[in-house]
Amino acid sequence: MVQLARHYGTGPASLAGIAAEEDLPRAYLEQLVVNLREAGLVVSTRGAHGGYELTRPPAAIAMGEVLRALEGPIAPMFCASDDPEHATTCDRSSRCTVNILWVRVRDAITSTLDSMTLADLAPPRVVALDDQEGALIAT
Amino acid sequence: MVQLARHYGTGPASLAGIAAEEDLPRAYLEQLVVNLREAGLVVSTRGAHGGYELTRPPAAIAMGEVLRALEGPIAPMFCASDDPEHATTCDRSSRCTVNILWVRVRDAITSTLDSMTLADLAPPRVVALDDQEGALIAT
C-alpha cells in the first residue's frame, strides 16, 4: 500500500513492479490485494499496462482501514472485537473481569491506527515535480 | 492472576482450586505459572496446603508485567519489540517506512497495559468482611 501511495496519480501500478520494489513474491501480493479491492481501497485495471490504484488520496486512507481490510477486524482477543458482527461473547463473560482490559487495549490500537494515514508512511517523495511547496511534510 | 489477586492476603492458593474456579486444566496453569514465578510475580510454597501467592499487593502489579511474563516482550511486529534484546532489526529496515507505525501502536498498547493493575481487574470483592467502606469501587 505504501508503494501504491508512492505511485498515486501516475496511473496503475502492476504487482510485478511492486513485487520487485519490495521484494515480495508476486503471487502473494495478488492474494492480499483481493481483500483491498473488496474493501474498496484499490481499483484494478486489467490487461497490459494495467495494475492497481488507490481509490482515494493517501492522506485520506487511514492505516486502520488498510489493516482491517488485510487482517480482518481488530481484536486483541476474540471477545473484544472491533466489528460487532464478530464479537463472540465468550461463555465466560459472566465471571470474566478481564474483558475491559482488552477493550481498552483495542481502543488504544484502533485510535493510533486510525490517526495515521498512508501519507504519513509514504516516502517523503523527495525531489518531486515542483519544489516550492516542498516542505509541507517535514520528516 | 485475577484469582490470585482475589485470594491475596489469605495464604497460598492451590492451582487445583484456581483450576476449578476458572475451569481451566490444572496442568496448563502449572505451565503458565512457571513464567510468573521466574518473573518474580508469584512465590510458591510446596507441600500440602501449599500453593501460590502474589509477591506484591494487586494494586502494585501492572497488567503489562503480567503479560510480559506470560507472553514475552510486547511487540505487534518483530521489528518493534518492547525488549531491546529481542528487537531484531529487519533486513528491510532501510526502505521500510512502516516501522514507526508499529512503534506507536506498541507504545499505545504498553501504556494502557501499564496503566491498569491487577486490582483494577480483581473482582469488587462484594460482601467482604466489613460492609461500611463497600462502595469504593462501584461497578
Next chain:
DNA sequence: CGATATCCGACGAAATCACTCGGATATGCG
C-alpha cells in the same frame, strides 16, 4: 507413612501465517 502440592520436561493436536501453483480471463499494441 501418605495425602496434597509444586516442579519439570517432553509430547501432540489444531489453528494461523506466509506463500505457492496452475490456469482462466481481460486488455493494449503491432
Next chain:
DNA sequence: CGCATATCCGAGTGATTTCGTCGGATATCG
C-alpha cells in the same frame, strides 16, 4: 488477429505458534 502483459480465482503446502496433555520426581503437612 495474435501475443505479451496483467489481473483474477481457488485450492494446497510448510513452518510456527498456541493451547493443552502426560508421566513422574520432589517437597511438606498431619
